[in-house]
Amino acid sequence: MSARLANLLSVAALGCLAATIALTAPRWARHFRQPLTPLEDDRGTPASSATPIPAASDGAERRISVKLFFESAERPGLMMEERAVTFSTDLSRQIRSVLEEIVRGSQQNLLPTLDPQTRILDVFVTARGIAYVDLSKEASQAFVAGSDDELLAVYSVVDSITANFPAVRRVQILIDDHPVETLSGHVDLSRPLPADMTVLTDTFTPSPEPSATPNGPKTS
Numbered sequence: 106m107s108a109r110l111a112n113l114l115s116v117a118a119l120g121c122l123a124a125t126i127a128l129t130a131p132r133w134a135r136h137f138r139q140p141l142t143p144l145e146d147d148r149g150t151p152a153s154s155a156t157p158i159p160a161a162s163d164g165a166e167r168r169i170s171v172k173l174f175f176e177s178a179e180r181p182g183l184m185m186e187e188r189a190v191t192f193s194t195d196l197s198r199q200i201r202s203v204l205e206e207i208v209r210g211s212q213q214n215l216l217p218t219l220d221p222q223t224r225i226l227d228v229f230v231t232a233r234g235i236a237y238v239d240l241s242k243e244a245s246q247a248f249v250a251g252s253d254d255e256l257l258a259v260y261s262v263v264d265s266i267t268a269n270f271p272a273v274r275r276v277q278i279l280i281d282d283h284p285v286e287t288l289s290g291h292v293d294l295s296r297p298l299p300a301d302m303t304v305l306t307d308t309f310t311p312s313p314e315p316s317a318t319p320n321g322p323k324t325s
Contacts, residue, residue: 167192171203172268174261174305175215182306183257183264186213196270197228200236203265204228218261219244226282234274235297236266242281245288252291259292260304267300275299 169192174183188206193199204225210217220243227239244258263276275297279285286295 171206172265173203173206173211174218174264174268175207175211176218176257176261177306178214178216180306181253183218183261183304184215184306185268186211186215188212196230196272200230200238200266200270200273201225201228203269204238204240204262207261207265218258220246226279230273234272236270236273236276237279238262238266238276239279239282244278245280245285255288255291256304258288259294259298260301263298264300264302264304 168189170187170189173186173188175186176182177184190199190202190206193202208219208221208223208225210221219240222241223243224241225239226241228236230236240262259278262278266273266276277284277297278288278294280288284295287293
């Protein structure tokens with residue numbers, strides 16, 4: 106075998122390996138991540154700020170009160186709703202329970218931010234405080250038709266996680282095991298996002314209506 110042919114085969118093999126890694130990154134990443142301790146991170150920050158609920162005397166499961174964010178039915182923006190969820194000592198599992206409640210929707214007549222068919226495929230948290238949230242493709246459908254809907258969907262997830270878990274500093278949203286640029290073309294999801302409480306109803310300002318152009322109808 107000539108040296109040139111050997112080099113070509115080596116390059117081809119490396120290319121196949123890189124493609125495999127790129128396609129399976131969210132799956133293999135879990136084997137290399139360094140999860141945060143469920144109680145506090147490496148700087149002493151409590152992993153959860155959720156309020157414990159005293160366990161019933163009959164030995165019922167332990168529960169905590171968490172803050173969830175849904176779309177307001179009256180004004181543009183998100184509103185907070187408190188809810189009790191099952192307690193877990195595993196931080197990733199506790200975050201998953203919060204996300205599952207967001208998918209279930211409001212119990213106080215607030216509007217949903219994610220399609221009810223959305224599935225939580227995976228959640229993991231790195232030692233640097235970045236939560237990776239892998240959602241099924243339904244998260245990018247139905248309720249994110251416009252830029253404001255998309256903004257609220259994204260920060261319903263991000264703010265619900267960061268408000269309850271101070272050890273999580275940023276949230277990266279994945280769809281069907283893959284990084285995505287946006288849910289539906291507006292909010293940049295190419296990097297982990299910090300909390301943004303300006304989308305709450307008291308401060309949230311909707312984007313202006315698109316104006317008509319000389320060459321045709323309104324554009325979005």
